[in-house]
Amino acid sequence: MTDRNCAPQPAAAPKVSFVSLGCPKALVDSERIITRLRAEGYELAPEHRGADVVVVNTCGFLDSAQAESLAAIGEALNQNGKVIVTGCMGAEPEKITKAHPGVLAVTGPQQYESVIEAVHRAAAPRHDPFFDLVPPTGIKLTPRHYAYLKISEGCNNRCTFCIIPKLRGSLVSRPAADVLREAERLVAAGVKELLVISQDTSAYGSDLRYAASQWKGREARARFFDLAAALGELGAWIRLHYVYPYPHVDAVVELMAQGKILPYLDIPFQHAADDVLRRMKRPAAQERTLQRIARWRELCPELTIRSTFIVGFPGETEAELQFLLDWLDAAELDRVGCFRYEPVEGAAANEIAPPVPAEVKEQRWQRLMRHQQAISARRLKRKIGTRQQVIVDELRPRHDAMPTPVSGAFSAKGRTRGDAPEIDGAVYMTSRRPLRAGEIASVKIERSDAYDLFGTVVGY
Ligand code: SF4
DSSP: OOOGGGSOOOOOOOEEEEEEOSSHHHHHHHHHHHHHHHHTTOEEOSSSTTOSEEEEEEOOSSHHHHHHHHHHHHHHHHHTSOEEEEEGGGGSHHHHHHHOTTOSEEOOTTOHHHHHHHHHHHSOOOOOTTOOOOOTTOOOSSOTTEEEEEOEESOSOOOTTOOHHHHHOSOEEOOHHHHHHHHHHHHHTTOOEEEEEOSOGGGTTGGGTTOEEEETTEEEESOHHHHHHHHGGGSSEEEEOSOOOOTTHHHHHHHHHTTSSOSEEEOOOBOOOHHHHHHHTOTTTTSOHHHHHHHHHHHOTTOEEEEEEEESOTTOOHHHHHHHHHHHHHHOOSEEEEEEOOOOTTOGGGGTSOOOOHHHHHHHHHHHHHHHHHHHHHHHHTTTTOEEEEEEEEEEOTTOOOSSOOSOSEEEEEEETTOOTTTSOOEEEEESSOOOTTOEEEEEEEEEOSSOEEEEEEEO
C-alpha cells in the first residue's frame, strides 16, 4: 500500500507577478510573454509580495508614460526586490538603470526570448512534462469575448512627434496565414470580436511585398484588403484600428457595406491644417480627406469613424486650431479623442517650431473637446428609435445605476458595432431576461447623451 504522505510532491510552481502598461500592442506582448511562462509551468501571482520575480512591461511613448513606468518599477522593487523590465522603455535601458540600478534585467520591445531567459535566471522553471496549463488561444488579458489581433510590429512612417519607429523599428508584418490561424483559434475558443491592431494597419504586408502564404489549402496574401476579407469569413466581429486614409481603404469600406467586417474605421488624423500635418510629416497628409470621408459614407452609410487629434503641436497658430475646429464641423466624425502635445524626448517635432505655452494648449484642448461633444451628441441622437446590434460587455445589478431607469428586470452594458472597447461609448440596456457577456442582442435605442446610448433589448 502506498502511503500518500510519502509520495513525491511536485515542487511548488515559481510565481511571477506581471505589470502590463501602455497601449493594446503592449498588452498583446504581455499576453505572449505570459502564455509562454504559463506553458513552462510558472504561476501568475496576484501581487508582488510573495512572487519569485516581477516583470514590468513598460510604455515609453510619452514622458508621462515613462514616469508611470518608472514608478511601477520602483513599487515592484520596494515590494519584491527582483524585477525584470521589458517593453518600449527597454529600448533606452540607461534611463531605467539610472533611476533603478537594482533591476535584474532590462530588455527591449518584442524581445520575448530575452525576457523569458531573464525570468529563468531569476526563478528556474519547474520541469514537468505533464504540465499543460495553456489554453489553445494562449493567455488573454482582455475579457473572454474580445481579443486584440496584432498583424505587424514597427512602422515605416516617421511622424515627427513619435519615437515608436526608434523604439520598435521598421514595419515587420506577420504572414497572413499566421494571423488567420491565430484568429481562427481565438474564434474557436469563444472570442466574438477581433480588434485588428498595428502601428499602421493599412500598410500591412508592404514589407513582405504582399507575399502569399498557405491558409486552408488556398493562398492568403499579406495585403490589407485580402486579410480583412479573409478575417470577415470567420463569423466574428472584425474591427480595424489605426488605418490611414489611403485610396485603397475604399475597397475595405465596401467590405463593411457588405456586412463582412464591422462598419468602423479608427483613423488617427492628428490634425487637419496642411502646415501642421506637414510639420508632423503625417502619412497621407496630402489626401483630400473630407472628400474621402464623404465617399466612404456614400459607400457605407452605417460607417462609424473614430479619430484622435493633437492640439498645441509646436508652432500651431490660433488660425490652424480654428481650421481644425471648422474641419471637425465638416467631417462630423463620430468619435474623437484629443491629446495635448507632449515633447517626448528624442522626437524631431521638439525642434521644429517654438512650443505652444501650456495654458494655451489646455484652452485649445478644452475648446476641441467641447466642440466635438456637440457633434458627437448630434450624431448619437440620430440613433434614437433605431435597432442596434449590441455586444454585451458586462452585466450590471438589477435596477442599478442606469442613468435613466427604463422598464425591464435586468441591466447590462455593451457596445454597438460602432464602438470599440475602452475608447468609445457604451450602450446601457435593460432586458427581460439575464444576458451573458459576449452575447449579441438587438437593442431598441430610446435615449442618448453626448457619448452613450440607452435602450431596451428587443431580440436575442
Ligand atoms: S504612423 Fe506615425 S505616429 Fe504612428 S507609429 Fe508610425 S511614426 Fe508613430
